Amino acid sequence: MRIAILGASGHGKVIADAAEQLGWQHVTFFDDAWPDVKKNGPWTVNGKTEALLARLSDFEGVVVGIGNNRIREEKQRKLARAGAKLVSIVHPTATVSSHASIGPGTVVFANAVINPCANVGGGVILNTGAVVEHDCVVGNFVHISPNAVLAGGVKLGQQVWVGACASIKQLISVGEASIVGMGAVVTKDVESGVTVVGNPARILRQ
Ligand SMILES: CC(=O)SCCNC(=O)CCNC(=O)[C@H](O)C(C)(C)COP(=O)(O)OP(=O)(O)OC[C@H]1O[C@@H](n2cnc3c(N)ncnc32)[C@H](O)[C@@H]1OP(=O)(O)O
Numbered sequence: 401m402r403i404a405i406l407g408a409s410g411h412g413k414v415i416a417d418a419a420e421q422l423g424w425q426h427v428t429f430f431d432d433a434w435p436d437v438k439k440n441g442p443w444t445v446n447g448k449t450e451a452l453l454a455r456l457s458d459f460e461g462v463v464v465g466i467g468n469n470r471i472r473e474e475k476q477r478k479l480a481r482a483g484a485k486l487v488s489i490v491h492p493t494a495t496v497s498s499h500a501s502i503g504p505g506t507v508v509f510a511n512a513v514i515n516p517c518a519n520v521g522g523g524v525i526l527n528t529g530a531v532v533e534h535d536c537v538v539g540n541f542v543h544i545s546p547n548a549v550l551a552g553g554v555k556l557g558q559q560v561w562v563g564a565c566a567s568i569k570q571l572i573s574v575g576e577a578s579i580v581g582m583g584a585v586v587t588k589d590v591e592s593g594v595t596v597v598g599n600p601a602r603i604l605r606q
Pocket residue numbers: 527545546562563564579580581582583584595596597598604
């Protein structure tokens with residue numbers, strides 16, 4: 401089983417490591433910085449996006465390993481249009497309820513939890529130890545950073561970035577492309593396109 405990861409980043413390394421633990425035998429990276437970047441840790445980088453597009457039939461699985469939500473969406477949509485077999489990667493120590501759903505291209509790292517009736521979109525990063533409680537709705541191309549917690553019924557619009565160790569109170573909504581800073585405690589709804597930080601979370605910038 402061969403998997404291609406687009407994005408020779410630190411984030412890509414964590415996807416590669418999880419993929420190997422799941423039994424993917426051959427991990428190949430692609431990155432637009434090739435040929436300047438030819439290695440990503442122990443893995444080889446074989447070309448740019450266009451090289452991957454030309455070789456899609458070589459891979460039983462493809463994932464975008466780019467942390468930036470907007471660029472990850474752009475690349476995943478391009479690959480999907482070209483017929484890539486987008487897969488999700490769920491680390492063996494993560495817990496995903498059989499009553500939850502996750503979309504294509506989503507990655508769920510070690511010790512993360514997705515509880516029942518949560519609906520997680522495609523191209524999402526659920527980073528190490530993050531918790532998505534029951535009945536949450538997580539939009540496409542969101543990044544939930546390590547150890548962040550969404551309490552029950554939280555709704556995140558697409559491309560939201562939740563920083564490490566942030567907590568969001570139950571039933572709160574965070575609008576599209578907003579950023580919740582690391583360590584923030586979100587107690588009220590957050591509109592789209594803003595950055596909030598602190599405890600309780602306040603707007604840092606529009
Ligand atoms: C595996 C991984 O690594 S996954 C990645 C995990 N990374 C994260 O979770 C990081 C999330 N990012 C953050 O929290 C960032 O600090 C952001 C996005 C909130 C703000 O970043 P920037 O826009 O670059 O803000 P900047 O660093 O210029 O700080 C502006 C002010 O806000 C303060 N500030 C920044 N972040 C925070 C925060 N999380 N909580 C409280 N205050 C903060 C700064 O101290 C600074 O205050 P000052 O003006 O009084 O000096």
